[in-house]
Amino acid sequence: MPSKQTIMRINLTCLFLLVTLVQVSAASFAQNISLSKKNISLQQLFQAIKTQSGYDVIYDTQELKKAKPVTINVTNTDLRTVLDLVFASQPLTYVIDQKTIVIQPKERTFFESRVDFQFALDIKGKVVDEKNQPLAGANIKIKNGSDKAVITNENGEFTITSLDRGTILVISFLGYKTKEVTINDENTLLISLEVNSAQLEGVSVVSTGYQTLSKERATGSFNIVSREQLDKPTTNIAQRLIGTTAGMQARLDANGNPRFEIRGQTSLNNAAAASPLVVVDGFAIQGDFNTINPQDVESVTILKDAAAASIWGAKSANGVIVVVTKKSERGTPLRVDFSAFTKIANKLDLDYVNPLATSAETIDYEMKAFGNWSARINTGSLATNNGWAWSLGTMALSEHALGFITEAERDALLAKYRTQSNKDQIRNELLTNPVAQQYNLSLAGSSGRLSNNLSLMFEDTKSNFKGTGNKEYIANYRANADLFKWLELSFGGLMNYNKAKNNGVGLGDIQGLSPYEMLRNDDGSLTNIHQYYTPILDRFVPMSLFPYADWTYNPIQEIANRNYTTEQTNARLNASLKFKILKGLTFATSGQYELFNTSTQNIDNENTFQVRNAVNRAATWDQATNKITLNLPKGGTLAQSRVRTESYVIRNSVNFDRRFGEDHDISFVAATEINNLVRQAFGNPTTYGFNEATLSVGTFPNGPGGTFFPIKNWLGANQTFGISNSYSYTTDRYFSLLSNASYTFKNKYILSGSVRTDASNLITDDPSYRYSPFWSVGLGWHLSKEKFMRDISWIDRLNIRATYGYNGNVDKSTSFMPLIAMGSTSNIYTGDITATVSSFGNPTLRWEKTASLNLAVDYSFFKGQLYGRAEVYNKAGKDLIAVLSIPAINGTTSQRLNNAEMTNQGIELELGTAQRIKGNKIVWRGNLNFSFNRNKITKLFVANYAASTLVGGGTGAYVEGENASAIWRFRYAGLKDKQPMVHGADGTLYDFGAFTPGDGRSYLQNMGTTVAPYTLGFINSFQIYDFNVSAIITGQFGHVFQRTGFNYPPTWQSRVLPNNKLNEVVNGDPMKIVPLPQNLIEPRYYFWDRFHQNLDYLVVSASHIRMQEVNVSYNLPANLTSKLNIKRVQLFAQGNDLFTVVANKVGEDPEYPIGGLKPQPRLSLGLKCEF
Structure with a gap:
């Protein structure tokens, strides 16, 4: 990574260059004028001056009406002299700013x-x-x-x-x-x-990525995110889109970052392929929203139906999100904006993310389970016991049962454990408050024919876990230059550098601790978090002879002695030349290049358990002589990998947009496009004996051995250590032809259409499939502009739209040819490279297609006080790739083929209002959006479903005639002969230790869908003088999720960690909820996992309402900021994820089930300044 001094020099250089470009002296463009005219208007004079000098003239048409005609006769005269002569007898005067002449009224005497x-x-x-x-x-x-x-x-x-x-x-x-x-x-x-219909909805134009259209002339389903919403502070622009658009559902991760789904699921084979396409400044990008500086965003448009999105062809079935970044207009002076904010959240709620029973309850459970629900420990052989990391309570019980400690010693240990809780130590030693700090500086302005935008962002983020954080830098530059009257150049460049530290523990490390297992002793020293059955090691193993006598583990020590980093460097360059051929007709050639480099480096020094355990386990121990042979060198370890992605797009396009007479508007775009992407991944083997200070590495005592290093480990078993490289190479190529046209008659009637064909190396080479087109048609009618509507005073605007067409989707998980996966290493017994058939091939592999019908009404009533839209859609997916049953004669019983179909039918409603309570001083704006989506798989042939497949979910659990997000569960049948039972086919009952045969559909129950069919977004904004208060509420309804139940842990080769639902089963009705084992001896208890976590009574309502955001801002009075030479100062505070109201009785958040990471309420404080 470049040094801080280097980065500072680069930033200062960029800043100097931009200011220099913007502040070029107008004197350097001095011109002489020759002109002889009689009684011409000032407009005619200005045109002549512009032709000879290249200077633009800005004036107010109303002011020019006061001017007198001009008679002038000059030869090779300085421009200022000419202007002085012209304005000497006029009520106007002039100012020259750069290459612009500004006309203004003279000051009165x-x-x-x-x-x-x-x-x-x-x-x-x-x-x-x-x-x-x-x-x-x-x-x-x-x-x-x-x-x-x-x-x-x-x-x-x-x-x-x-x-x-x-x-x-x-x-x-x-x-x-x-x-x-x-x-x-x-x-x-x-x-x-x-009436300004565009102002009511916040913006007057929509962008498809290929062209910009007046919203009044668009037939497709476009949603524009308001400027007010985009201006709010955020670390990810995707967060600003939550709750803003009907039909766009957000699924959130633990940090509150969304993955969007527009108008339902459209693919059956790959959830990632179901995400919308993201387009930035006219080009689809390979990176996600994280590569976009939120402060650079000017507008965001959501394309939802075929007429809006089919222009993007094979990548548009899941919708398109178009982002346009800010740019300067000609004639604008230098503008400097600065913003900064700090976001802080609570520490993780341990009771939610690690929902264990109390220490006393855990000890009671261990005492009840020990020796009853699984086998006691066997002391006959060390090899059968060394890997069992039993909990402290179970080890105390075992040591007493084996006779190594007395009953009094056992009871003293158990009594001590009952009173201990490690929660405070976990909070203080492993967790921290998540904090994000973001700073933004942007400079924008123009000089003559050149306009510039430069933005710089720095963000420092610390996660929930100590030792884990991220630093990110983004620099973005955009320039537009009018090289000639007929030629315009646009250029953009983005550089994004990200360095993440991942030294902290993960949630799994915390969840693996017993509630009484402390991190520090009473004297402050580190405890040993047992990774083996330590008493047996102490009795059998001569630890002092091993390479590392200390074989203890503690997460605090791991954090302090490892250095895990991931660095990402992303670059994006784009440029365009636009030729103005005729009035309204332009030709453009443009392109974009992207480069993504990701490198990971994980270093563990020899003070980590990771290293000490690996070296000790690899040592050969001759138990007869107690001789230890070292097989891995002592010292640290180094693991490295890197991924490099390059892509480019080259596009040539013709654009025509012109009005003929008063009644005819024609807009047309046609383009050709070439896309190419290459992704390479490299993985280096783990280096042993690594010294970070000297950059030296150890050597194997017996040489490198080969691709694998087989040895006899400390217990005499074969053990291998991979020392081979890994490498993968992927290339995607596309060639596309596309066009889009619209015709508007009398500003009332609109006809639109588009067509696109995509060819790719991902698709079979059969032309009938490879060049299959995507197309759309649309109609629009501005009903309110008809004469018969003019007398209806309460209707401001009423539009009707209808569209139909096809979108496409690309799924890269299969191939039209058979695929063989080659092993990366030799077989340790034969020495041969192995291979497996990963796919038998899909010889007719083609694009997935979605036919989309959309009917819509846009309205505005009561002088703009009520406005919105209503839309009805039907999406029919065809040729979807899915796992289908095929005859076994083919060598397999299933294969991924283009033979499935699925529908999404829905309704979307949006309602907005703007109420002036006290002129412009107090204004309330509200926007409510509601959507309903019904998903159904209409064609899918699968011969038989195993019960385990259906309850496991995923791509193998799709069923014809059902929702793609259906959840299947066993029906609990209560107890029979003290054994919990489930219903099988034809009324048969099976106990928890049995296998359930037959087709799972005949006895499993479809509990509903895990994706909400009903969604709600409600945005309120109150402007109160210089204050603005806004809130976003989101809701999801009609779906289900599986709540957390008791985990029934056996005492079997691991810690016994009963969760906090223990009392639920102890005190519950055993005919309605699975109790603890009723038999004293239950040898098959560990089989219960197959059933207890997949029972019908655990599925509950997932409906909920979430207070997504509250934002308060205050604009300092202008008379105060002007004294500081600042145009505007805004202070703001924002709260996110403040609370959730759930419909289920257990109080569990359906989006963040208990036991997983959940965003904590967050508070942001910051300011914005404009200079």
Whole structure:
């Protein structure tokens, strides 16, 4: 990694270059003008000046109406001299900024001001909508003038006094287009505002990634995330999308980061392939949302149906998320933005993530189970006992049973364990408060024909576990240059560096401890967390003779003596040349290159149990002579791996967008595209005897041996240590042709269509499959613009849309040719390389297809106070890849083939409102979205389902006629002869030690779906003067999950760790819930795992409502920030994952079941500054 000094020099250099580009002196572009004209307008003069000098001229059309015609005759005269001559007798003047001339009114003299004061006007007016209805609460203020402003009363009327002629009034009202009116001699005004449908929904255009469309001219199902939502603080932009879009369901990980599913599951073979495609600035990216700086995002558009998404062809069946990053516009001065925030959360709730019984309950359980529900320890042979890491309580019971300790000693140990709890030590020694700190600096501006954006982000994150954290750096640069009138260049570059430290323990390390097993002794020294049955080692094994006499383990010691790092370096470059051929017609050639390098390096020094245990176990022990032979060198270990991914896209496109007359709008795009991706993975063998300080390594006493190093270990058994390299290579290639067109007539009737074909090396070379097209058609009707609707005053906007088409999906888990998996090592007995048939091949492998029908209504009522949409869709997946039954004559009874079908049918409703409670000072905005999805597998041939397959879930558990996310469970039948039973086929009962034969569908019960068919998102925002308070509530309903039940642990080769559901079975009805074993001796108790965790009574409602977020921000008054030369300062506080209301009676969060990591409530504090 580069040094801090190097990074600082790079950052300062980038900053200097950007500021230099933006602040280029206009003097360096000085030009001379030659011109001879009579009585021309200023507009004509400006055009002539622009042609000769290249300078742009910015002016207010209303101000130019006050100017006189110009007569001029100059030859090779300096530009400033020409402008001085022109404006000498005009009421206007000019300012030159870079390569731009800005026209503005002259300041009035004292005498002129006094005259105008004598003749100032008092203006009365009324503000109405398009249907002449009054608008109460409209805001009227003076443009470029004083702070004088008024608000219309309940009749839409206002009065404003002492205005000069020529004053411009700016009239605005939420949901309507802002209007400007110039004061002349009239003192009574009637001002009509036009509804701004785009403003109601936050944005006026949508982006498909290939083109930008007016939302009024789009037939597809697009959802745009509001600017207000995107501006909130976050470490991952994906978190800003939760709850914003009907039909887009988020499944969250332990850090609250979502994986999205749009309009149901569309693939049966690969859950990862069911994620939406992510597009950034027109190109699909290989990285996920983590490679995007949230502060760079300008807009996010969700493409849900065929008309919106089919332009992306074989990657669009799961929807598309289009991200557009910020860029500067021409003529904008340098703008500097800075933001910073700190996010902190509670430590993990140990009672939730590690739900063990109390220490006393655990000891009681161990005493009851010992020797009854599994075999006692056998002392006849060391080899049969050394691997049993029994808990301390069970070892005390065993040592007494074997006669090595007295009853009093046993009881004293058990009494001590009963009173001990390791929770405080775990919290203090292994856990920490998760903290994330993020800093952002962005600079944007333009100079002449060049506009620039540079953003820098640094984020420092510490996880729930001590010794684990992450540092991330992102630098992003975008530039746009008008090289000529007919040629535009765009360029973007992103660099992302991420370094993660993974030295801390994992949740599994904590869950493997008995509740009374302490990390430190009373004197502060480290305890030994037994990894073997230690008393037997002490009796049989001469530990002092082994390479490491200390064979103890403690997680605190492991954290301090290992160095696990993962480094990721990601780069993304894109560029585009756009040629303006004719009015509305452009040709562009563009491309993107991405590089991802991930390297992992894990170092354990010889103070770790990892190293000491490996070296000791590998040693050969001659028990007759007590001689120890070293087979692995002493010292640390080094394990390394790396993954390199390169991809590029080359695209040529033609874009046409033009209006003909007043009634005809045509938009068209056609493109060709080549995609190539290469992924290589390298794994190095573990290096033994590694010294990090000297970078030296040890040698094997008997040489490297071969691909594997077979030895006789300390117990005389064969043991191997892999020293071979691993390597994998993957390439994906695509060639695509695509087009999209739309026609709008009279701004009321819309016809759209798209077609795309994708060829790939992933698909069979049969042209009938390889070039199978994806297409869509769409219709739109702006019903509210019809004459017969104009008299319905409460309807502002009413649109109807209908689309149909095909999307595609790519599944890389199979091949059209048979696949053989070659072993990476030789067989230790024969020395030969082995291979297995991993896939028999799918000779007609083709794209998965989804036919999508979408019907929608968009509306706005009551002057924008109520708006939204309603959509109905039907998605029919065809040629889906799934595991199907085939005749055994083929050499196997199942194979992945394109022969399954599945449907998703649903309804989506969105309702928004904007209520001005007190003009622009107090405003409430609300948005409610609701969706329903019904999923069903309609075609899938599987001859027979084993019960274990169905209860295990996954790709083998899909059943025709059922939901793809169905959960199957055994039906508990109570006790019979003291044995717990389950129902089998035809009323047969099976006990927990038996095997259940036959097709599992005949006796297992479908308990419902684990994916919510009903979802809800509710976003509220209150603007109260300079404060803004917002909240996001999400809900999921109608699905189920398996709650945590008792784990029935046997005393068998491991610690006995009963969970906190022990009392539930001890005190429960044994005919309704499986009790503890009723027989004193239950030798098959360890078989109970197959049944007790897959019973029907454990499946409960997963419906819940979550308080996802509360955000409070405050904008400091402008009169205060201006004194600090700061344009805007915002302070904010944000809370996430604050609480959840669940429908199940056990209080378990269905998204984060007990025993797994769960996001803790988080608080963020920060500020934003604009300079």
